[in-house]
């Protein structure tokens with residue numbers, strides 16, 4: 278039985294390539310399609326009530342029903358391990374809820390950058406998500422007036438020169454709305470780069486249409502960061518989505534998360550980084566999994582991450598070599614893992 282036969286409609290559906298159709302047919306909570314992957318209904322119901330389950334038909338079609346330990350299954354399907362208590366983990370380790378106090382939908386952790394919360398949904402609820410405890414009630418910008426207020430807030434702080442539009446996934450908004458977000462900040466003379474953080478090239482690549490790529494490319498300030506975590510996510514559809522963005526003049530970088538049993542081997546990382554380079558996506562960061570509640574089962578010990586970093590450096594050139602970093606609560610920059618090991622200041626459970 279092919280993988281796509283486990284999706285609600287299958288790749289043969291005439292509207293398979295229409296991203297809005299994909300979103301209307303998302304597989305959520307109690308959908309019978311999930312039972313094909315060996316997760317019990319009881320686990321799905323318990324986890325879904327705390328951490329919503331949702332997978333686009335496209336992302337579901339990549340999963341492997343014959344292997345519960347498949348690296349893509351682990352990122353997409355709920356696990357009872359998400360509900361275990363974990364000392365030292367937090368709902369919001371980076372204080373992002375507090376960060377929104379400056380202006381609705383804006384979070385500022387670094388002096389020269391702000392994060393704009395443009396959406397509270399994604400094409401797939403990744404089980405390892407850093408914001409899994411925040412997204413369901415995140416304060417996002419929903420109105421034109423809120424967007425104008427956020428742009429005014431940035432304009433009044435000329436030291437801010439970079440804006441990251443994220444969420445949730447901003448590319449689930451309409452073309453018109455995505456463009457409005459980008460324009461609001463790209464038009465500020467102080468802004469050198471508008472970064473768009475999105476996982477749609479991985480989980481909903483049909484969302485990247487020629488029209489969307491062209492309208493983002495026009496600004497000449499847009500950079501796109503995506504998150505491929507495994508080489509099997511680099512499908513022909515994903516490659517085509519990335520090609521549209523690159524050919525519209527948009528630099529593409531990838532920020533992976535180092536995830537236990539997903540990509541925590543030198544071979545898996547080599548395949549991922551080589552595959553990304555092949556489709557002209559720069560492997561930029563490998564993040565240690567943050568100390569967020571519900572993600573302990575994904576965390577990789579820091580000493581192992583350091584070893585993987587060295588092994589990968591021996592196999593790929595600099596252009597395909599990401600930096601292995603920790604995003605530490607309270608730090609004003611991403612901390613290289615070697616430095617963190619030396620200072621003994623790794624987050625709990627990462628060593």
Ligand code: SF4
Pocket residue numbers: 398399400401402403405406407408409444445446475476
């Ligand atoms: S796409 Fe990003 S923000 Fe959305 S669930 Fe996945 S990791 Fe979280």
